[in-house]
Amino acid sequence: KSFLDRTPIDQKVESDFYKTPDDAFEALVSAYSVLDISGNGNIMLSAELASDDCFGGGGTADDGVIQWDKFKSYNDHNADAWTKYYQGIYRTNQFLKKVDGVDFSADPDLKQQYIGEAKFLRAYFYFDLVRMFGHVPLITAPIEGDNYSIPQADPDSVYALISSDLQEAITDLSATAVPYNQIAASDYGRATKWAAESLMGRVFLYYTGYYSKSALPDGYTKDQATKAIDDVITNSGYGLVEHYKDLWHAASLSDFAGQNNKEAVFAIQYTSAGHGDWNLQNGNRFQVMVGIRNQVLDPYYKGWGFGPVNPKLWNDYKDGDTRKTASIISIDGEGYTGTYAVGDQAQYTGYFWKKYTPVGGADRPDANGGDFQIDNYDNYVVIRFADILLMGAELNLNNNLSKAQGYINQVRDRAFEDASHRVTLVSGAQGIKTIMEERRLELALEGQRYWDLLRQGLDVAKAAIDNSSTDPDFQITFPTDTKGLFEIPQTQIGLSNGTLIQNAGY
Amino acid sequence: QKAIHGKVISKTNGEPLSGVSVQIKDEAGSFGHGAITDEDGLFNISAADDQTVRFTRVGYSAVEMQAGSIPDQVVLTETSQDLDAVVVVGYGTQRKRDLTGATVHLGGDNLAENKSINTLTNLQGKAPGVQVTSTSGQPGDGVKIRIRGIGTNGNTNPLYVVDGMPTTDISYLNPSDIASLDILKDAASAAIYGTRAANGVVLITTVKGNTGGIRTALHAYYGLQNPIKEQSLLSAKQYAIIMNEAAVNSGKSPYYYYSQQEIDSMGAGTDWQKAATNSDAPIQNYDLSFSGGNGISNYASSVSYQKQEGIISLGKSYYERFGFRINSDHKVYKDILKFGENLSFTHSNQSGIGTGNIYGNSIRGLLNTSPTFPVYNADGSFGTSGMSSEEVNPVAAIATLNQNKTITDRIFGNTYLEATILNHFKLRSSFGIDLSFYSTNSFIPVYDLAANSSSTTSEADQGMYRNFTWTWDNTLTYDNQFGRHKLNVLVGTSAQEFSGFNVSGSKQNLSIEDFDHAIINNGMDGTQKAYGTRSEDAMNSYMARVNYSFADKYLLSAIIRRDGSTKFGSNHRWGNFPSFSAGWILSNEDFLKNANWLNFLKLRAGWGQNGNDQIRSFAYLATVSSSQMGYYFGGEDATSISVGAAPTNVANPDLKWEASEQEDIGLDATLFNHFNLTFDWYQKTSKDWLVQPPIPALVGTGAPYINGGDIQNRGIEIALNYNAQLGDVNLSVGGNIAFNHNEARSVPNNDGIIHGATNLLSSSTEEFYRIQNGFPVGYFWGYKTAGVFQTQAEVNAYTGANGLIQPNAVAGDVRFVDLNADGSITTADKTMIGDPNPNFTYGGSVSASYKGFDLNLNISGVSGNQIVDGTRANDRSYNNYSTSILDRWHGEGTSNSTPRVTLGDEANKNYKNFSDLYVQNGDFMRLKSLSVGYDFKKGLLPNLPFDQFRFYVSATNLFTITKYTGIDPEVGYGNTESDGNNWSSGIDLGYYPQPRTVLFGLDVRF
Known part of the structure; x- marks a missing residue:
């Protein structure tokens, strides 16, 4: 070897990697790690602020928050989300490109499972991306060379990829599918056949609703989606936790059902193990955003006060609905009137998130040398079993009303802890409306509401989101010309050499 | 008689x-x-x-x-301009008379005049075309050097060569140890250093011993440093009135923050700048040197100590250096074999407060904090803000958050063996080392300064870094004269290897919570973190040079260097760097020989290519990283992370050398016996920059390093010196000026732009500096403004194709210029509104002596550049304002330049839009140093048993003429924190200013 022939000492090189199943797993994990990224790049948070569940909030001097609430253009808004999802897409594309070079001869089933997980993740990233931005470049392999100017694809071709990826994931993950109680704790958070089927149902309902279609662009039908959801309900071993409040850390300190309880069909895994290291992205960074601004009101820990809850949501819970106080902190209702100070909280309503608000005391995020801004650790349950029951109700509504009614009853009975508060489903639009209202109450502040509004149509979304008030802070008008899509980050448009077109309305 | x-x-x-x-x-x-x-x-x-x-x-x-x-x-006293002075040219020396390139030669005495413990600061104003700017006035912080403008988007610092040993950092050098400093500015001179010469080369020769008895020199000075000026900020009362007005303008009730009663009782409030000032901060220097020799062995040794304290915050910022040097040479065998070494050891301690970008910048805190709360409460605890739970007491922040110390030990030097064969051949082998160890130690206490500035655990951080470079040069020189032909030929090889090794770590919950005990072992188990890296680079080079002259009239020089570097892949590992230059000494021609007014005249011209490889190692590869790629399956209950790995960037196996091509035409003349004139015209084109331009995020991984783009610098440099003996007065007056025009060409991106960082001025500001085709590097990009709307009618009258051009504006808001006349204010209306690069830089000096007295002054200045005043963070409405806000608009006709005050930024984005409101002219002229001395030996006490016994008083930065309203117009800060943004400059985010120093000194030689 000559004096000048050297290779890096402390890093691997691409050409020496992707050889063993362990390498393949590391490549797959790198795609999973994207799920954890960022508070501001979190679709869940942006979509909640845009919805009618809550307002923007934050500090009076904060920018970029209220713009989500009020659908305003803002400098490089959503750059974190755009970047994050393409990072995830790159890593799954890279994995799928390299996986055939890996020697899996000792365990061919493992290869199939990894491919299934990668396809699930790619579909997951694209689904968030296309919901947020509508018109996105479709990249299915790592970009070679230097042609980075890739035009936006027709949403149908993006949904076709999502659909085929998910169908392949369902197939690839079937061999290893086990019911919830057989899943090893060390596998919590991995994509399963159940997660893929559930996401398939969600994609089907969103696409057919938002675009007013009867099937996915690749022909995937409602029957198929119904079967997939029914399969999860019947066979996955997932189910409802007995008490609704036990789902939420801040609502149930002593009886918390756990971060990966039997209702968490797919949950993004977070940890406080980063101990204050800002370079790591394994803590839940949206939690600090929604915590009560700058104040520790025991048992809750402090945060930045994003998303003050709309009093309408608080008021729409019926008496006896345990979901009300499990989902929302009422400053007056919980007796903080004297201790709480508004300070520079923007759009103060008297209500904060309880779901996902950081927990104080010994469980606080900075208890073990962490930083309260980045070391929150509650998992974000992307797909909850109650959601699957409600999707099942929606999909079965017109073909099997009694099945649908049975599904929604489970949700309703758990919420009120009795069987005397049931709602009656009827086929057709009225039944859908009932289910949607139930979704709003059941899934409040979980990142679903905004998309549920959009898939009912822009007029429904507008009617719900528009907020008239004498206080200009609370005047919100949903601009239908945006079609509910988010602003594409300006810098990315600049870098695209004119290839990327901004969404209407920004 | x-x-x-x-x-x-x-x-x-x-x-x-x-x-x-x-x-x-x-x-x-x-x-x-x-x-x-x-x-x-x-x-x-x-x-x-x-x-x-x-x-x-x-x-x-x-x-x-x-x-x-x-x-x-x-x-x-040596006159540096003298033609027979021998100057260092890289792997050899030449008479200045015979040089064909553009170089500057400075003697050690000349450098010592500015009295800084940093050699480079002493260069300010001394050499045309060499711009020296402090990046911070904090002791021990660096300076930014640009020779002939900025020619790369990477590191712009020149290569330093100390006694033949190349390095990138000369902070260890004691200025008194320097015998001479030669700056190679053009490509023809610098080409002998090939790949590393694109930013110019600074050759430093340390003091050597000479035959004769032992000679001793003692230099000592002690001085006091003080701030030159404070930023003029609002008093508490003014602040309260402005905040209330802002509240009203933002739709809040009158007296929203402060009642009239409260305002009436307010005075000046807290002057945070004053509260943090460390008045009369000492600076001191002592060095002692010995030299001599017996004709066989010669030596020069020195020992020195310097300490400089910072003018901000007592005890928090200082730089202390102790060092010694041993230079010696020995004739081992007759005049044939010679052996010698130049070796120095330096030990330095440094501690500092936060400087740099907006995060943790201590000075920015002092300038922005509201003046309405006290530094300390009556009980001695730190005062806390009543304006916002996020506002931090800046004095408390400095005291709490800046507990750090860096200790550096460095051994630098070389040893050589030289054989002279057959009179004309000289074989030289030189082996040099640069070994530096530095250790870092810092402490974070448990603290609670504000809502987002707190820590519930204490932490100790320790780091240890070892960097080692060896260089082995072998050269063969042939030097001979054939009648009127003189020939000097050099061939040589050079090999170099760098290796870095570092470990660092931290642990929390210390058993003893103070800085002295901030060591990892005092921390609690389970919170420790460890980091470590290793890196290696190597270079291999071949070079040849021919210098030829005929009849002392016609001079020719040709150089070729071939370099190989591990920084490039096998496709482009090697680069060739040639140069040619020629000179014509007209004054030796018969037709000018008798011109009385002309003592000497030489014309020179040269062309050459130099290289630059200043990128990280293995940038051409796609490395697979496991850092920040892991995931915790099982979440909070997981006991370990699942490691992930993915490529961090796109590979580019065709990555090759960055090249700088330069033409230079110049002349050197001595006129009327007393005037020395040097003139140069140059054009320098940096090609194939090594650049990592941002790529669209949809690629999903990091951008590759690529070659692309050109930057062209063109300019002229003039230096004129006058030396004379007028009776008993010895007088030397000099001036220099350098004009430079800088322009980026063919930036390789799709949009022809290398974008600057966002969120630099405050947490949500857009990009405002960039490199773009046809514009100067790092120019300021933003909106032009045309005054302030005086009335709503003016807003309503400002219409275009889409109706109102600024529909969100109200009276008192800024009128932005719709440059493209499309009827809206969009980014398409942004244009160049400033240029951080000066049109010209200049320097001047006067030195005079009369009997025992001597006087010395130096000025330096820049002109034609702009500064972005980003000292106020506009994202926090309660931040204090500079008093210029008193000229704001607050009713029709009150101001047409400063918009109304509001809480946050209202819809018109008066400050969120980056506009010429931020930009000021940065011209300044500074009296860099002034000293007056008296040598008793030459004056009153000629019989003293010394060769020199001189007392002096010296002042630096005595005055500065500028229109810039900030504290200090010498803003060397650019956004160096963002990867690859070294090219940005002229951004004032709150800047540690240069001190004004008055010092007393003693020079003794015997």
Whole structure:
């Protein structure tokens, strides 16, 4: 070897990697790690602020928050989300490109499972991306060379990829599918056949609703989606936790059902193990955003006060609905009137998130040398079993009303802890409306509401989101010309050499 | 008449001077013959006491004195402009007369005038085309050097070569150890350093020993430093009124923040700048050197100590350096074999407060904090803000958050063996090392300064870094003369290897919570973190140079260097760097030989290519990283992370050398005996920059390094010096000026732009500096404004194709110029609104001596550049304002330049839009140094047993003429924190200012 022939000492090189199943797993994990990224790049948070569940909030001097609430253009808004999802897409594309070079001869089933997980993740990233931005470049392999100017694809071709990826994931993950109680704790958070089927149902309902279609662009039908959801309900071993409040850390300190309880069909895994290291992205960074601004009101820990809850949501819970106080902190209702100070909280309503608000005391995020801004650790349950029951109700509504009614009853009975508060489903639009209202109450502040509004149509979304008030802070008008899509980050448009077109309305 | 015996020595190094002509003035007033000094500098003459005796030697200023007052040792001062001065040119020396490139030669004395413990700061204003800017006035912080403009988007610092050993950092050098400094500005001169010469080369020669008895020199000074000025900020009362007004303008009730009663009781409030000032911060320097030799072995050794404290926050920022040096050479075998070494050891301690970008910048805190709360409460605890739970007491922040210390030990030097064969051949082998260890230690206490500035655990951080470079040079020189032909040929090889090794770590919950005990082992188990890296680079080079001259009139020089570097893949591992230059000494031509006014005239021209490889190692590869790629399956309950790995960037196996191509045409002249003139025109084109331009995020991984783009710098440099002996007055006056025009060409991105960072001025500001085709590097990009809307009617009248151009504006808001006249204010209306690169830089100096007295002054300045004043963070409405806000709009006709005040930024985005409101002219002229000294040996006490016994008082930064309203117009800060943004400059985010220093010193030689 000559004096000048050297290779890096402390890093691997691409050409020496992707050889063993362990390498393949590391490549797959790198795609999973994207799920954890960022508070501001979190679709869940942006979509909640845009919805009618809550307002923007934050500090009076904060920018970029209220713009989500009020659908305003803002400098490089959503750059974190755009970047994050393409990072995830790159890593799954890279994995799928390299996986055939890996020697899996000792365990061919493992290869199939990894491919299934990668396809699930790619579909997951694209689904968030296309919901947020509508018109996105479709990249299915790592970009070679230097042609980075890739035009936006027709949403149908993006949904076709999502659909085929998910169908392949369902197939690839079937061999290893086990019911919830057989899943090893060390596998919590991995994509399963159940997660893929559930996401398939969600994609089907969103696409057919938002675009007013009867099937996915690749022909995937409602029957198929119904079967997939029914399969999860019947066979996955997932189910409802007995008490609704036990789902939420801040609502149930002593009886918390756990971060990966039997209702968490797919949950993004977070940890406080980063101990204050800002370079790591394994803590839940949206939690600090929604915590009560700058104040520790025991048992809750402090945060930045994003998303003050709309009093309408608080008021729409019926008496006896345990979901009300499990989902929302009422400053007056919980007796903080004297201790709480508004300070520079923007759009103060008297209500904060309880779901996902950081927990104080010994469980606080900075208890073990962490930083309260980045070391929150509650998992974000992307797909909850109650959601699957409600999707099942929606999909079965017109073909099997009694099945649908049975599904929604489970949700309703758990919420009120009795069987005397049931709602009656009827086929057709009225039944859908009932289910949607139930979704709003059941899934409040979980990142679903905004998309549920959009898939009912822009007029429904507008009617719900528009907020008239004498206080200009609370005047919100949903601009239908945006079609509910988010602003594409300006810098990315600049870098695209004119290839990327901004969404209407920004 | 009587016999007078004496000795003549050089002021620079105390060496005896041979060949000095000693002449005696006769009655007719002309100087007759006298004597010539011998090898030991000794002379014998006979003269009457009242006769004037003149000492002259080529290369030195003449000295005249009465025969009766001739001291035992006559000291002659070297004139740096002298043509027979021998200057260092890289792997050899040349007479200045024979040079064909554009270089600057500075003697050690010349450098010592500015009295900074940083060698580079001493260069300010001394060399045309060499711009030296402090990146921070904090002791021990660096300076930014740009030779002939900015030619790369990477590191712009030149290559330093100390006694033949290349390095990128000379902070270890004690200025007193420097005998001379030569700056190679053009490609033809610098080409011998090939790949590393694109930013110019600075060659430093340290003091060497000479034959003769032991000579001792002592230099000492002690001074006091103080801030030059404070930023003029609102008093508490003014602040309260402005905040209330802002609240009203943002739709809140009157007296929203402060009642009239509260306002009435307010005074000046807290002056945070004053509260943090460390007045009369000392700076001190002591060095002692010995040199001598017996003709076989010569030596020069020194020991030195310096300490400088910062002018902000007592005890928090300082730089302390101790060092010694041993230089010696020995004739091992007759005149054939020679051996020697130059070796130095330096130990330094440094501690500092936060400087740099907006995060943790201590100065920015002092300028932004509201003045309405006290530094300390009555009980001695730190005062807390009543305006916002996020606002931090900046004095508390400095005290709490800046507990750190860096200790550096560095051994730098080389050893060589030289053989002279057959008279004309010289074989030299030199082996050099640069070994530096530095350790870092910092402490974070448990603290609670504000809502988002708190820590519930204490933490200790420790780090240890070892960097080692060895260089092995082998050269063969052939030097001969054939009649009127002179030939000098050099061939050589050079090999170099760098290795870095570092470990660092931290642990929390310390058992003893203070800085002294901030060591990892005092921390609690389970919270520790560890980091470590290793890196290696290597370079291999071949070079050749031919210097030829004919009849002392025609000069030719050609250089080729071939370099191989591990930084490039096998496709482009090697690069070739040629240069040619020629000179014509017109004054030796017959037709000018008799021109009385012209003593010397040389025309020069050169062309050459240099390289630059200043990128990280293995940038051409796609490395697979596991850092920040892991995931915790099982979440909070997981006991370990699942490691992930993915490529961090796109590979580019075709990555190759960055090249800088330069043409230079110049002349050197000596006119009317006393004037030295140097003129240069140059054009420097940096090609194939090594750049990592941002790529669209949809690629999903990091951008590759690529070659692309050109930057062109074109300019002229003029230096004029006057030296004369006017009776007893020795006078030297010099001035230099350098014009430079800088332009980026063919930026390789799709949009022809390298984008600057966002969120630099505050947490949500857009990009405002960039590199773009056809514009200067790092120019300021933003909106033009055209005054302030005085009335709503003016807003309503400002219409275009889409109706109102600024629909969100109200009276008192800024009117932005719709440059493209499309009826809206969009980014398409942004344009160049400033340029951080000066049109010209200049310097001047006067030095005069009369008998024992001497006087020295130096000025330096820049002109035609702009500064972005980003000291106020506009994202926090309660931040204090500079008093210029008192000129704001607050009703029709009140102001047409400063918009109304609001809480946050209202819809018109008066400040969120980056506009010319932020930009100011950065021209300044500074009296860099002024000193007055008295040498008792030359004056009142000629019989002192010393060669020199000089006291002086010296002041630096005595005054600055500028229109810039910030604290200090010498803003060297650019956004160096963002990867690859080294090219940005002129951004004032709150800047540690240069101190004004008054110091007293003593120079003794014997």
